Amino acid sequence: MKDFILLNKNTPVLNFEMDVDTAQIYKITKVVNPEHAPISVLDNKGFPDRIRLIDWWKSRAIPISRFGLRDALMLMNISSTEKLVLESHGLSLSDQYWIKEAGSELQWNEINFFDNDFSDDVGEALFGRKNSETLDLLSPCNTSDGWLRKKWKIVNGKRALVKAGSSSFYQEPLNELIATKILKASSFENFIEYHVISDSEGKPMSVCNNFVTCDTELITARAIFQSTKQRNEDSDKVHYVRCCEKLGIPSEVTEEFLSDMLTFDYLICNQDRHYNNFGMIRDVNTLQVLGHAPFFDNGSSLWYNVTTNFIKNDGPQKSYPFRKDHEEQIKLVTKSPKFAISGIDSIVESVMALSPYMEQNRIDKITSSLAKRFHDFY
Structure with a gap:
């Protein structure tokens, strides 16, 4: 067991014990700033709950339903999606929560994916490709949700999500663009704009910029x-x-x-x-x-x-x-x-x-x- 701190950007939220071999949370040891916790971690009285924290941590991992996940884990030589989350300190591009070992001097501005570059290695592995023998597993792709293949990339300095479709029509990316065009034509404002690119086999993939x-x-x-x-x-x-x-x-x-x-x-x-x-x-x-x-x-x-x-x-x-x-x-x-x-x-x-x-x-x-x-x- 090791002691870890959950933080929201620069604010410490709570301390907990984790088995680093399995990336499983054992117990909460100290509560510091509960108001800064993920709301799904809080009980109905506004206090962090162990079971809710465990569920929240598991929900950050890539779901087991993700297409091609087993092969991707083998390419990355990693045993579970929870271990993959631990490799990237639980960081995401959907929020500012992250973890570090108690006593670590690591700072948010040194490691977050909004301001710092990240490797394409995990994203490529999730699409069934391995670019080198030694992979950099520090990636926001580790905490991506959903069953379709997807990856985060830095495109012209912006964080963009690239998402594939499903066989046999690979239609989902096209639908994203159709929805974008209909909403634009309707002068609707509160939506994310998608566009479509193609992979080497001509399969369409959707691309959208991060709205967080x-x-x-x-x-x-x-x-x-x-x-x-x-x-x-x-x-x-x-x-x-x-x-x-x-x-x-x-x-x-x-x-x-x-x-x-x-x-x-x-x-x-x-x-x-x-x-x-x-x-x-x-x-x-x-x-x-x-x-x-x-x-x-x-x-x-x-x-x-x-x-x-x-x-x-x-x-x-x-x-x-x-x-x-x-x-x-x-x-x-x-x-x-x-x-x-x-x-x-x-x-x-x-x-x-x-x-x-x-x-x-x-x-x-x-x-x-x-x-x-x-x-x-x-």
Whole structure:
């Protein structure tokens, strides 16, 4: 066992013991500044909880569902994703939390990924490539979420997330660009812009700049949802609105945000709006909530995993997070936002034509189905 300190940027939060051989947390030994802890670590009385800390640490690791993860771990000669997190001090590009051994003189400004360069070695390994025998494992890729292959890169001085699609259509990156173009055409402001590049085999990959800065953090909807005990009479949506209000966002603001998000997800048939791909942004210095996080991660939409012959606009369409079907979830919308319906055809056709993995009959089917969905709704 070794003693470690959890910090939020330069602020010590708590001390804990860890088994470094397994990268498993054993117990909390000292609490210093609990208000600076990740909110998912705090119990309902605002005090750090051992079980919640363990869950938080495990959630920082790459999920075991990540495509190609086993091969990547073998390339990196590392036994587990938790050990990989430990190799990079738990650092992330989604927040400012990190750990160091008690007594270490290591400083935030020396090691954080917002201000310091990092190696491409882990990112390349996650895509099945090994550039050298000795790999530098200090990387923000170690704490990336989700099942699709992805990696952080420094592009023109900015931190950018590069994300692959899934076989056999590799459609998710194209969907991100389509969503970007629709939101732009709608003069919508609170979203992350994506563009598309191709790998050596012509497979599309999405690229977006990081929307978290060295002074902010993303608090996921999952952490928000778990921050307060849910009343028996409250639906999941009502509970989420109440949690946001407790953290500093007025209920009417959250209702408007959710109406925008749920409506857009309905229109593009987003199947995967889970509690880790929306949330709020908080200033880590003042601990003030700045507002809801922008729209991001719209790739699991537009029938991305449906065989072309089975694409249809009618009937049940899977949804998250508050209902399992979009026709039921859209009933939760309290304000109906207006998203652009002109030019939908040309947007879809021009974007999907970028990929050699999209056949024309599939493009036509998705284009007509999406256009009909917009027209039927409005």
